Amino acid sequence: MTQFSDTRLAEVRQIIDRYPEGKQKSALIPVLHMAQEDFGGWLSPDTMDYVGSLMQLEPIEVYEVATFYSMFNTEPVGRHVFEVCQTGPCMLRGSDDIISYIKAKLGIGVGETTADGLFTLKTVECLGACGYAPMMQLGKHYREHLTPEKVDAIIEECRQTVA
Amino acid sequence: MIRGSSYRSIPAKYKDMADEIKMLKVTIDNITIEVPQGTTILQAARQIGGEVAPPAMCFYTKLKGSGGKCRTCLVEVSKGSEADPRPMPKLVASCRTGVMDGMEVKNITSGKVTDARSGVVEFLLLNHPLDCPVCDQAGECHLQDLSYSHGKEGTRYEFTRRTFEKHDLGPYIQLHMTRCILCYRCVFVADQVTGKRVHGVLSRGDHAEIATHIEQSLDNEFIGNVIDVCPVGALTDKTFRFKNRVWFTKPVDAHRDCTSCKGKVTLWQRGDEVLRVTGRKDQWGEVEDWICNTCRFEKKHVSDWVIDGPAKIDRHSVISQGHYTGLDKPKETFSAVHGGRAPKLLMDIHSVSEVNRPGIALSEIQGPATSDTFNIDQQA
Amino acid sequence: MGRKLLLEKAHIPGIRSYEVYRREGGYASVEKALRMAPADVVEEVKKSGLRGRGGAGFPTGMKWSFLAKPEGVPRYLVCNADESEPGTFKDRYLMEFIPHLLIEGLIAASWALGSNRTYIYIRGEYAWIVDILEQAIAEANANGWLGKNILGTGFDCQIYVQRGAGAYICGEETALIESLEGKRGNPRIKPPFPAVKGLWDCPTVVNNVETLAAVVPILNIGGEEYAKIGVGRSTGTKLISACGNINKPGVFEIDMNISVEEFIFSDEYCGGIANGKRLKACIPGGSSVPILPANLLLKTAKGETRMMHYEGLSDGGFATGSMMGSGGFIVLDEDQCVVRHTLTLARFYRHESCGQCSPCREGTGWMEKILNKIEYGKGQLSDIDLLWDIQRRIEGNTICPLGDAAAWPVAAAIRHFRDEFEWHVKHPEESQRRNYGLAHYADALTTV
Numbered sequence A: 001m002t003q004f005s006d007t008r009l010a011e012v013r014q015i016i017d018r019y020p021e022g023k024q025k026s027a028l029i030p031v032l033h034m035a036q037e038d039f040g041g042w043l044s045p046d047t048m049d050y051v052g053s054l055m056q057l058e059p060i061e062v063y064e065v066a067t068f069y070s071m072f073n074t075e076p077v078g079r080h081v082f083e084v085c086q087t088g089p090c091m092l093r094g095s096d097d098i099i100s101y102i103k104a105k106l107g108i109g110v111g112e113t114t115a116d117g118l119f120t121l122k123t124v125e126c127l128g129a130c131g132y133a134p135m136m137q138l139g140k141h142y143r144e145h146l147t148p149e150k151v152d153a154i155i156e157e158c159r160q161t162v163a
Numbered sequence B: 001m002i003r004g005s006s007y008r009s010i011p012a013k014y015k016d017m018a019d020e021i022k023m024l025k026v027t028i029d030n031i032t033i034e035v036p037q038g039t040t041i042l043q044a045a046r047q048i049g050g051e052v053a054p055p056a057m058c059f060y061t062k063l064k065g066s067g068g069k070c071r072t073c074l075v076e077v078s079k080g081s082e083a084d085p086r087p088m089p090k091l092v093a094s095c096r097t098g099v100m101d102g103m104e105v106k107n108i109t110s111g112k113v114t115d116a117r118s119g120v121v122e123f124l125l126l127n128h129p130l131d132c133p134v135c136d137q138a139g140e141c142h143l144q145d146l147s148y149s150h151g152k153e154g155t156r157y158e159f160t161r162r163t164f165e166k167h168d169l170g171p172y173i174q175l176h177m178t179r180c181i182l183c184y185r186c187v188f189v190a191d192q193v194t195g196k197r198v199h200g201v202l203s204r205g206d207h208a209e210i211a212t213h214i215e216q217s218l219d220n221e222f223i224g225n226v227i228d229v230c231p232v233g234a235l236t237d238k239t240f241r242f243k244n245r246v247w248f249t250k251p252v253d254a255h256r257d258c259t260s261c262k263g264k265v266t267l268w269q270r271g272d273e274v275l276r277v278t279g280r281k282d283q284w285g286e287v288e289d290w291i292c293n294t295c296r297f298e299k300k301h302v303s304d305w306v307i308d309g310p311a312k313i314d315r316h317s318v319i320s321q322g323h324y325t326g327l328d329k330p331k332e333t334f335s336a337v338h339g340g341r342a343p344k345l346l347m348d349i350h351s352v353s354e355v356n357r358p359g360i361a362l363s364e365i366q367g368p369a370t371s372d373t374f375n376i377d378q379q380a
Numbered sequence C: 001m002g003r004k005l006l007l008e009k010a011h012i013p014g015i016r017s018y019e020v021y022r023r024e025g026g027y028a029s030v031e032k033a034l035r036m037a038p039a040d041v042v043e044e045v046k047k048s049g050l051r052g053r054g055g056a057g058f059p060t061g062m063k064w065s066f067l068a069k070p071e072g073v074p075r076y077l078v079c080n081a082d083e084s085e086p087g088t089f090k091d092r093y094l095m096e097f098i099p100h101l102l103i104e105g106l107i108a109a110s111w112a113l114g115s116n117r118t119y120i121y122i123r124g125e126y127a128w129i130v131d132i133l134e135q136a137i138a139e140a141n142a143n144g145w146l147g148k149n150i151l152g153t154g155f156d157c158q159i160y161v162q163r164g165a166g167a168y169i170c171g172e173e174t175a176l177i178e179s180l181e182g183k184r185g186n187p188r189i190k191p192p193f194p195a196v197k198g199l200w201d202c203p204t205v206v207n208n209v210e211t212l213a214a215v216v217p218i219l220n221i222g223g224e225e226y227a228k229i230g231v232g233r234s235t236g237t238k239l240i241s242a243c244g245n246i247n248k249p250g251v252f253e254i255d256m257n258i259s260v261e262e263f264i265f266s267d268e269y270c271g272g273i274a275n276g277k278r279l280k281a282c283i284p285g286g287s288s289v290p291i292l293p294a295n296l297l298l299k300t301a302k303g304e305t306r307m308m309h310y311e312g313l314s315d316g317g318f319a320t321g322s323m324m325g326s327g328g329f330i331v332l333d334e335d336q337c338v339v340r341h342t343l344t345l346a347r348f349y350r351h352e353s354c355g356q357c358s359p360c361r362e363g364t365g366w367m368e369k370i371l372n373k374i375e376y377g378k379g380q381l382s383d384i385d386l387l388w389d390i391q392r393r394i395e396g397n398t399i400c401p402l403g404d405a406a407a408w409p410v411a412a413a414i415r416h417f418r419d420e421f422e423w424h425v426k427h428p429e430e431s432q433r434r435n436y437g438l439a440h441y442a443d444a445l446t447t448v
């Protein structure tokens, strides 16, 4: 069921407290982040409706925001999402090759998820790590200075966490 | 088209207030008027009227916060004000820029403006399907008017046009997202007129779309007004769709006693049949009063209404052609305006229209057409 | 060796913790500021000549003095940590290594502006930095630098971190404010400006991370002293994030009187071009600013040495110069293809357009499609002129500067590398090969 735990609900209240009286809509983006973390890595219509009712917002206000920001997934994703930067500075340092390598290695295209549901490959635009290119975001952290060997190791590491 | 300098006095209705409200002098395309403080350049230009008024595709007087988005109303401010005469560095959206005392504005007298505006028109038409022959808005579409008056011939866009997943908005309102220009007017209507909004703008950039996300019908008592504010054929009246082309219908002003709205409407009738009901629109295409769904969708018999008389359709477009006397028809011919280019249809209407029969040339019909002219099969 | 004001202590072990930071003299500027009248703090910042480090370079002191102060209405200070301009990663570096410097600057600035609730709006992807900042804020609270009645002055202040969720446009200050209000990041139509009507319609100042951090040294050494560093109107030190084909990509603090050449080729900074290649081109201030070919990068059109400061980088205007922008310094070596690089930038701007206004919503996608065609050998010569015409009609005609930011890189690439575009059209089968040999080389002078 789509329902935050009590500790998470306390967190939501704390976030709402950051804003002046009556401005709780400001908490929407932080709460959507929490919802995406807690409810399967994406925002299903159910999840968004839950967030809407929790925050006393019309559902459309939640959809409008959720579909605007690129970090919110409105479609299901794999357990590990490789978000590889493809913007200029990363391209100069070989991000195209890294993307091709991951595609071949996982046997999926950009925007696709492996059949076992473990990996999703996405391309993203500049993540502010241009000096440490090529790079990708994996969960909360960045993986930088990528090489094919590093990619292999990351894939292995992800498989380990599942096993 | 540059006019000589002339000076117009304060409109009578403002004269009494001049003591309390500061009056500002503004010159637009060499015509000087005085307007109360707080007036935008667009509003001032509309007071002068004619082609001095910039086209506006997103601003809507009744809708708070509207405007600024389409960029068709861009003008050049060649003098900021008496106090600070520097010109503004960029073209500004006249619908969202307030008049300053002594300001000088160029609209159609500025090459920069006409150039930028033809660019905006090209951008707006870039992904537009140009399905005018099958579009219910044809003939009263502001984008059509705009592209005739400010556009360039042809498009330089050679890529596949954008498409969207279809969304059903319920029994009353038809959404054709490909025609939408994202003016946000319908969003403001839902917020400000209906009080509860179930549709909005989803996604961003060139994927942004008007939708409800989860199929939901728009059925608030005042939601029908989104049809009237939509400048294009993106939101149309499902109860009217394909029944007729607007220019074959006869608009009359009518009213009824209505408990939810003022009940003042325009009926689009043919014979005794009411094909469509809309709000009454002023010369800028803006409704005078919002009307309720009952008046709009449910009252389709002439007997439901008290007829006030023929509606003034104050537009250059085809609707006004041939219907009524007493209207100003443009003096210039199309080809004179367009440097010798003959008018052309974007598509042969006969090849796609579900209404018009091939073999009948529109231009040969004298005066208002009737259904007899076409002998239309009502079942079609 | 240039003077370091921001990163001087960034590499002291443990500097992220309050104890070490305080031991190294941290929070002295807050002690100083809170003994001054807020207006005097603003005055000090004015004297320093500090210019906004977020991209536009607007004088910070002046911006602060424009803040409306209506009776009974709260005022807000918002720190712009959205940092999403390709090539820019300096704010991240500062927040990661020396978070207390930002918090310290924020407290002093909040005092100067009268902000009791101050927000740091940080790009959503910098998730781990949120933790670092919140840790620093908690420590500052625990030690009485935040909270109620700070240092007994009666001043209450709290700092909150707000995480974005992936949208470059939220770096534009009014889009940022919308986002902070929990909405889509659509820039507002100005006027009104944030200084009058910003966050929740209250007077608001939005400043970049580096700008606010610079308040600390300004208060410590005094505005006049700060203004002595650098040249002319480019006062103080500037963080430059350097990336691309150089030996030492990273974040450097420069005082603004070194040459571009020294910056690229000396070992103190970029360490020269990687893999023994030659310098072809550079985008010196983040992806939005014009690209310059090597010859115009190292020397101005007048033949003078180009300097790394606001005036130096913009010398020659857009015809032969560029801009300091956000300090994102992107270097292209001889093997790089300007068309492909420009294509990635066009794609970026199309992806990041909020979609509110028609020239940007439609024009950015159109430019990307045409560039794609040219890059993949399907272009025609007329496409180059068409691109020029499209960018020209976007520039200046949009709600916010993202339209300009999308237009400029395309314009500059065509202006300086038209031959490369034409080469793609004329050699479709080889168009994806990287080395074109069309660069206007200007190798490093031996003086460095």
Ligand SMILES: Cc1cc2nc3c(=O)[nH]c(=O)nc-3n(C[C@H](O)[C@H](O)[C@H](O)COP(=O)(O)O)c2cc1C
Residues within 6 Å of the ligand: C051, C052, C053, C054, C055, C056, C057, C058, C060, C063, C080, C081, C082, C083, C084, C085, C168, C169, C170, C171, C172, C173, C174, C206, C207, C208, C209, C211, C212, C400, C401, C402, C405
């Ligand atoms: C599209 C766009 C993106 C921007 N992104 C950023 C950003 O990521 N960080 C930033 O500090 N300023 C950014 N700015 C500039 C801000 O609007 C604003 O000018 C700046 O935060 C003011 O701070 P400053 O005066 O300290 O430079 C951006 C502007 C635009 C138009």
Ligand code: SF4
Residues within 6 Å of the ligand: B179, B180, B181, B182, B183, B184, B185, B186, B187, B210, B226, B229, B230, B231, B232, B234, B235
């Ligand atoms: S549907 Fe019509 S009214 Fe709504 S945004 Fe699109 S064009 Fe405007």
Ligand code: SF4
Residues within 6 Å of the ligand: C169, C186, C187, C352, C353, C354, C355, C356, C357, C358, C360, C361, C398, C399, C400, C401, C402, C403
């Ligand atoms: S210029 Fe682009 S990003 Fe800025 S408001 Fe217009 S569409 Fe949005």
Ligand code: FES
Residues within 6 Å of the ligand: A085, A086, A087, A088, A089, A090, A091, A125, A126, A127, A128, A129, A130, A131, A133, A135, C086, C087, C088
């Ligand atoms: S371009 Fe990839 S992180 Fe900046």
Ligand code: FES
Residues within 6 Å of the ligand: B055, B056, B057, B058, B059, B067, B068, B069, B070, B071, B072, B073, B074, B093, B094, B095, B096
């Ligand atoms: S009417 Fe002014 S921008 Fe659309």
